[in-house]
């Protein structure tokens with residue numbers, strides 16, 4: 106039996122199938138970081154996924170790093186997101202919001218007025234970011250958070266989880282990789298602290314665990330997920346022992362009762378992050394990176410995961426579930442419109458189901 110199409114329950118989330126839409130930053134929010142109408146269409150078109158993980162979204166103005174990425178820290182954003190969640194729910198879908206605090210992966214020109222870029226230590230990321238107004242720009246030299254400010258940032262995540270629920274999301278996913286704030290605490294090059302958030306591994310994972318606990322305390326652990334990619338160096342982060350980091354994180358989260366762990370294939374040769382996660386985490390596991398329908402089905406049949414997420418295939422295949430079910434060919438996406446404003450290359454990819462109605 107192909108278990109991709111079997112329903113499943115992850116914590117408080119009821120999924121109609123095991124096909125998850127992975128989070129993708131597509132830069133279709135306004136320059137004020139408020140979701141737009143094309144985002145309503147885009148997510149509604151993909152509602153047959155068992156679960157949509159909506160794109161990386163900032164829990165605070167300080168957490169914005171990129172242009173036209175959404176936030177969930179003011180009323181306008183909450184109202185706009187509500188249009189998205191209502192459209193997805195009206196089509197029977199489930200949708201959680203990925204919370205992405207960029208920390209030091211931020212450029213001044215992309216940030217809301219009055220906000221600042223923050224990180225565990227005042228060390229700039231060796232990365233350049235696209236800005237609408239200045240082209241490619243250097244990342245900011247971040248402000249090193251004080252202990253009181255760390256507590257405030259954790260409070261921002263907590264409030265963002267509550268805001269996401271107020272906007273109708275079924276839950277939230279913490280973005281714990283790709284060099285954003287949680288990973289900036291874990292990595293030894295971006296975290297030079299000497300207090301209880303720096304130094305030994307148990308201190309460097311503390312921020313991630315405290316954020317998860319705060320969000321779980323606010324909306325229930327059964328509505329909170331975590332995304333990891335062990336050893337991912339993206340955005341200039343050094344993890345000298347990704348396996349030890351993964352094992353420490355798994356031990357830290359295993360008792361929390363999270364809805365799921367969403368794990369990407371590790372780029373580190375020989376590090377089988379899926380197997381380590383399956384062994385060290387007793388909750389639901391979503392695996393990601395490079396899957397097609399057949400390889401995804403094999404993961405489920407082998408018992409290696411409970412669901413598989415797809416990112417790139419979802420760009421040009423809004424009805425991916427139906428196409429996989431029917432064994433149809435998958436469409437290819439245009440990389441030139443990945444981050445451009447407006448509907449082109451975003452909410453205008455046809456659904457096969459729609460085409461057959463029109464024919």
Ligand SMILES: Cc1cc2nc3c(=O)[nH]c(=O)nc-3n(C[C@H](O)[C@H](O)[C@H](O)COP(=O)(O)O)c2cc1C
Pocket residue numbers: 127128129130131160161203205280332369393394395396414415416417418443
């Ligand atoms: C355009 C684009 C934007 C992405 N944005 C995010 C993001 O906001 N958050 C995140 O965790 N991963 C992001 N990713 C990574 C994907 O979720 C996924 O892990 C990766 O594309 C591998 O999965 P795939 O082989 O199914 O595409 C992005 C990927 C792409 C192609």
